[in-house]
Amino acid sequence: MTDLKSLSIIASVAAFSFALACAPVSDADVAQPPTESAAQDTPAQHVDGATQTVENDADAPSALEQSYVPAPVVEEVFLPPDGEEDAISVPAVEDVQAQCSPSAKQGGLIVCKLPVGAVVKLDGKEVAIVDESQIATIGLKQDASTPAKISWSQNGISHAGFEIPVSPRKDDYRELTGLDCDKVDARSEEQKAHASRSWVKKVAAFANLNAPTTHEIAFLKPADGPYSSPFGPTRKYTGVSKVTGEACNSTSVHRGLDMAVPVGTDLIAPMGGTVVLADPDLYYEGGTIFLDHGYGLVSVFLHLSQVDVQAGQVVKTGERMGATGNTGRTTGPHLHWAVKWRNTAREDRDGDFYIDPAIVLELGDLDLN
Numbered sequence: 001m002t003d004l005k006s007l008s009i010i011a012s013v014a015a016f017s018f019a020l021a022c023a024p025v026s027d028a029d030v031a032q033p034p035t036e037s038a039a040q041d042t043p044a045q046h047v048d049g050a051t052q053t054v055e056n057d058a059d060a061p062s063a064l065e066q067s068y069v070p071a072p073v074v075e076e077v078f079l080p081p082d083g084e085e086d087a088i089s090v091p092a093v094e095d096v097q098a099q100c101s102p103s104a105k106q107g108g109l110i111v112c113k114l115p116v117g118a119v120v121k122l123d124g125k126e127v128a129i130v131d132e133s134q135i136a137t138i139g140l141k142q143d144a145s146t147p148a149k150i151s152w153s154q155n156g157i158s159h160a161g162f163e164i165p166v167s168p169r170k171d172d173y174r175e176l177t178g179l180d181c182d183k184v185d186a187r188s189e190e191q192k193a194h195a196s197r198s199w200v201k202k203v204a205a206f207a208n209l210n211a212p213t214t215h216e217i218a219f220l221k222p223a224d225g226p227y228s229s230p231f232g233p234t235r236k237y238t239g240v241s242k243v244t245g246e247a248c249n250s251t252s253v254h255r256g257l258d259m260a261v262p263v264g265t266d267l268i269a270p271m272g273g274t275v276v277l278a279d280p281d282l283y284y285e286g287g288t289i290f291l292d293h294g295y296g297l298v299s300v301f302l303h304l305s306q307v308d309v310q311a312g313q314v315v316k317t318g319e320r321m322g323a324t325g326n327t328g329r330t331t332g333p334h335l336h337w338a339v340k341w342r343n344t345a346r347e348d349r350d351g352d353f354y355i356d357p358a359i360v361l362e363l364g365d366l367d368l369n
């Protein structure tokens with residue numbers, strides 16, 4: 001299980017991009033660097049379109065509709081042309097058939113089965129190094145172009161790969177007024193210090209890549225309840241600070257999937273993995289658990305009332321980890337579940353971003369054996 005440990009890295013705090021946000025903004029799962037309040041003013045992606053609900057996704061094509069069959073490893077024997085006796089045996093990498101998800105969706109994921117050690121590229125940029133699981137996950141941003149052009153190389157040999165159609169998503173955009181700025185940013189010294197400590201913990205939790213503890217990528221809903229806010233919409237808020245009277249605005253993209261569940265609802269591991277952060281009191285997030293599933297996928301659970309696991313603990317699919325709550329910056333009880341896709345070909349973590357948990361759930365029962 002230690003293959004990916006060789007990929008352990010030191011995160012670059014400055015380059016690290018971490019943004020979670022719930023709507024409404026006072027329910028800010030915002031996790032921006034506490035020293036970068038200017039980031040609140042950064043224009044966000046403006047996506048026009050009808051509100052997309054998770055329920056609407058039920059009819060969307062599955063991101064993965066074919067099962068995976070282990071690719072045959074074939075060796076060819078080359079005889080030297082000058083008649084020497086010794087044959088040279090080399091892996092016939094061209095014969096190794098890679099398989100990928102037949103289709104995908106913006107904000108989702110492509111899963112490919114490829115030889116160990118292969119370096120995978122999306123549109124010419126490195127996005128994964130295949131570990132012993134032989135599985136590469138390729139995250140797609142909300143504005144990913146179609147088709148996704150997947151190529152890969154191994155032992156210095158490049159393979160043209162595949163073109164996979166990427167269906168578009170339409171994420172809601174709204175502007176809301178009347179914001180109480182003090183509920184968005186950490187304003188007091190005590191709040192800022194708390195936010196800073198929280199930030200350091202989160203960066204540290206994402207510093208390393210853990211090997212998978214499961215033989216398949218298959219997710220369950222982490223809590224039993226209806227969805228209340230989908231992944232993807234952009235919210236721009238304007239308002240004033242009750243402390244300083246100054247005007248402020250905040251733009252955020254909701255990078256998780258919210259479930260409306262009462263305080264105390266069981267939180268289960270949607271898929272097995274290694275706990276990399278377990279903290280009852282982060283500034284924005286409240287009770288928080290980060291669960292590294294391997295395969296370049298980390299689940300994030302926020303606003304918990306109980307955190308009953310510890311960092312370093314390995315949990316199985318379906319195992320109880322704590323309870324949902326109403327902690328941190330929220331306006332009501334709910335579970336915020338986010339899934340971060342990580343570029344395993346990079347060591348600075350700057351290529352990582354959040355993908356849509358609803359699409360991850362659609363990956364279903366993928367048997368990787």
Ligand SMILES: [Zn+2]
Nearest residue numbers: 022256258336
């Ligand atoms: Zn949320």
